[in-house]
Amino acid sequence: MYKIIRKKELNPTVTLMEVEAPFVARKAEPGQFIILRVDEEGERIPLTIADYNREKGTITIIFQIVGGTTERLNRLGEGDCIQDFVGPLGTASHVEGLKKVAVIGGGVGCAIAYPVAKKLHELGAVVHSIVGFRNRDLVILEKEFRSVSDVYKMMTDDGSYGEKGLVTDALKALIESGEQYDEVIAIGPVVMMKFVSLLTKQYDIKTVVSMNPIMIDGTGMCGGCRLTVGGKTKFACVDGPDFDGHEVDFDEMMKRATVYKEFELHEREKACNLFSKEVK
């Protein structure tokens, strides 16, 4: 059992939890993830390691409440325990040797992009961050992200905060103004990563994306997380989650992500109903 020692709501749909998991904290690196099960009946879901503290033996996760499991997870409070919490899984992001990088985060993807930006900053790279949210209420990790970025661009779909527009608009403007990046790292919704990759392809800038297909075991034994990269089948949980954005078949990936849509809707309703009963 893994104890939650801190819980903070970052916005109405995104929650941060710091969890006691000393074995995971020993080795965790940016880009890696954990798989958890909330309780005995729970399903296994992957979440990125947003931060770690080796001395305290803790791992921070940041998750968006999108369905049954994240709903149930969000119902736990400080002092409660998570049934299963396994990691660090996946391959760590390759950040060594990069001098100047554009890090792009979309929505809750910022939680995944932030530790990468932080690591790059610690290694002495110049970090330009571009973050995008639907609106002002959904903004997360602004202070943290700013503190590790040389340039920080905030974009909102409706212009309620920062600039109005998409992250690709801001990236294009920076590139056109003459900024030269060794690499672009994009993390967020699949559509966003797809369009960032299409853009950078035009300028021939190496682009790394963090793929988030449906996972079960997270150790390479089922192939549920497979996707096509450069024409070959890869397992995101072991070969990734980071891949070359110019090689990923995003359309296939987006289709695969919807396979359990009906089930998920139903699950979410169940979780919500359960919740409303409890608070009555």
Added chain:
Amino acid sequence: MPNMSLKKNEMPAQAPDVRNKNFKEVALGYTAETAVDEAKRCLNCKHKPCVGGCPVKIHIPDFIAKVAEGKFEEAYQIIQKSSSLPAVCGRVCPQETQCEQKCVRGVKGEPVAIGRLERFVADWHNEHSCDLPVKAQPNGHKVAVVGSGPAGLTCAGDLAKRGYDVTVFEALHLAGGVLVYGIPEFRLPKAIVQKEIDNLNALGVKVETNMVIGKVLSVDELMDEFAFEAVFIGSGAGLPRFMNIPGENLKDVYSANEFLTRVNLMKAYKEDARTPIAHAKKVAVVGGGNVAMDAARCAKRLGAEEVTIVYRRSEAELPARREEVEHAKEEGISFKLLTNPVRILEGENGFVGGMECVEMELGEPDASGRRSPVVKENSEFTMDVDCVIMAIGTSPNPLIKSTTKGLETQRWGGIIADENGQTSREGVFAGGDAVTGAATVILAMGAGKTAAEAIDEYIKNKK
């Protein structure tokens, strides 16, 4: 007076049309009376050919003699000396190619139902005996076991009985390996696996779940930092193979591992399960082994109207246990033999819309004596299916190899170990599917047992 009936005593089973709608155990086991009656069919042969067919050399006629006398606990004690998971093996061993194949009674008529008797004895013990196993005197040495499948559990149990302080590290959240995530409840009730694991806990074996060795800790760290004097690797062969044909990444194309893990480990078949699974109408399962039979029978139980096994050789080559093939047929699974898929067709919204196949014929026997299938020209046809499950084999996961210095493996991934389980690394032993590739429960247990002996030798000689 021996019972000279030419036939085995039947084992009662749920009716096919009832059981293909539930996940309860199919075969119900002998009663005490039928067990005694069956035991009397054994001739207690002097040269005991059956024992030669058993990979762990259970003293078969001896235990059967005790059953014939109604001394079931004594029978259990005899089996238990050679096998640590009799309730499991009695259910899943391919007896027709092992002990029962060698049985003298099988020359004229059916062999003695050794597997069913073993199962009866183990179940009887689990139900009637409440004696906890006696913990051995600690000998002060620590051994780590990676993987909690039959190989790892057997090795851990044997070492604990010798006084070792044993910790099993398991990647998943439940111990048991294929016994919990692969073989379905209707063939091997999970309560039976749990009971065997409880027995190991009582012997002092610690099981740490959620520990992916190679990620969380490496084999080297286990030895250097955590002071385990030896490590046994029983990590199985869990890496699924795909066919690399077009359309394999469509929605509702599964590896058998994923399908069975969702069904068995995550209990996706239950009404209120939180883990989803496809409830397809027309399912094709590609392959002919136990894995394919299990996947097909699970799909049927999830409500599929048509389930078809698609296999590229003929009936005689089906590698699955005979009993499972019979059971599958009774449950209404159809078999499309000498057939091979070449493409999976896209239907609506990226789901499976059909499968294109070719017919095969068996060519001349090759060097190994197997007749390999060749494609019949112009034989393409399309099967109407909405879900495809690939059960064409697995290989060992490269994680341990890639994170353990100096551990040698075969080109296909199997860890290289000698007949005692010793690998290329001092103090590191391996056995089961991780060494042989996908094989059987009893062979994995045998390997775990042999390695436990070798580890004991190794540690004794070291000081």
